[in-house]
Amino acid sequence: MSELPQPPAYDPDAQYIRGIPYPLPRGERILWQGGPEFFTLAKDVFRVHIFAAYFAVLFVAQGWYIGATRGLDAAADVLLPLTIAGMFVSGFMLSFAWLTERNTWFAITSRRVVMRTGIALTVTINIPLKVITAANVRRRLDGSGELAFPIDESARLSLFQLWPFWKPWAINRPVAQFRAIRPIDAPAKALQQALEAWNANEAAA
Numbered sequence: 001m002s003e004l005p006q007p008p009a010y011d012p013d014a015q016y017i018r019g020i021p022y023p024l025p026r027g028e029r030i031l032w033q034g035g036p037e038f039f040t041l042a043k044d045v046f047r048v049h050i051f052a053a054y055f056a057v058l059f060v061a062q063g064w065y066i067g068a069t070r071g072l073d074a075a076a077d078v079l080l081p082l083t084i085a086g087m088f089v090s091g092f093m094l095s096f097a098w099l100t101e102r103n104t105w106f107a108i109t110s111r112r113v114v115m116r117t118g119i120a121l122t123v124t125i126n127i128p129l130k131v132i133t134a135a136n137v138r139r140r141l142d143g144s145g146e147l148a149f150p151i152d153e154s155a156r157l158s159l160f161q162l163w164p165f166w167k168p169w170a171i172n173r174p175v176a177q178f179r180a181i182r183p184i185d186a187p188a189k190a191l192q193q194a195l196e197a198w199n200a201n202e203a204a205a
Contacts, residue, residue, distance in 0.1 A: 017107045019116050020124065024109060032190035033107035036180035040144045042097035045164050045179055051093055055086030100164070106178050108190045110197065113149060115165060115176060123161050127176060129198040131155040137188040145184030148177040149191065 007021035014023030015030050024030065042048045059082055067075040099119045107114040113132065115125040131151045139145040148167045151157065159166060159174045167175040178187055 017109075017114055017116075018105050019122075020114075028109050028111045031108045031110060031194055032187045033105065034181065034187065035105045036101050036178075037144065037182045038098060038101045040142075040182055041101050041180035042094055044140075044144070045100075046093045046097045048090060048093045048097065052086070052090050055082065055089070058082060059086065101180075104165070106181075106187070108187060108194055110194060113176070113191065115162070115178075117162075117165055125157070125161060125176070127151065127155075127157075129194055130202070132191075132195060135188060135191040135195060137184060139184055142182070143184065144180065144182040145188075146177050146179050147181065147184060147188050147191065148175050150175045 008023070010021075011023050015028075016023055017030065017033060036045075059079060062082060063075050063079050066078050096119075100117070103119050103122060104115075104117045106116075111129055113127040113129070115127070116122060117125075127149070131154060132149045133152050134150055136148040136150070137145060138148075146167075150173075157166075157174045157176055159171065162174055162176055165177055165179055167177045178184075181187060
């Protein structure tokens with residue numbers, strides 16, 4: 001059985017994207033790298049607060065109705081499993097958000113956008129700047145936001161590999177998107193400058 005190729009020895013003078021043991025090729029440089037923020041990811045991507053609010057409303061409504069019609073003992077018998085279910089679902093979603101945050105890293109270089117994501121199986125996606133057509137940023141009041149970068153017709157991305165870092169409802173042609181980034185202005189500025197420099201070089205060539 002053949003052995004897997006070993007990564008080269010660490011070069012202190014080279015640039016590395018976190019989680020990738022291979023240095024960037026000569027002439028390529030990192031403009032920005034970072035990952036999603038846990039609480040923003042849990043709120044804006046996995047909607048943990050919506051699940052928690054749903055069970056809270058259900059708890060109050062069921063408790064009031066059953067308590068008023070059948071008594072407090074009957075209400076307790078119903079509310080206990082409802083509370084356990086609500087805690088389980090909310091805890092599961094928080095755990096999933098935590099695992100996603102721990103296993104996700106983004107980078108923007110002078111030649112490409114790199115996305116490393118996946119819990120059970122980590123996937124590294126490289127998107128060359130030459131196929132990216134725009135840098136669309138959505139900012140929130142707290143400084144967080146999303147950065148989407150659609151690609152041209154010459155390339156196509158896998159929805160399953162991108163999830164959950166894709167633009168919602170863009171199913172036929174998935175659009176990669178940095179999500180739950182705080183602050184969002186840094187990667188947005190880096191990608192815009194990288195695209196402008198790339199296009200200028202292509203025009204000059």
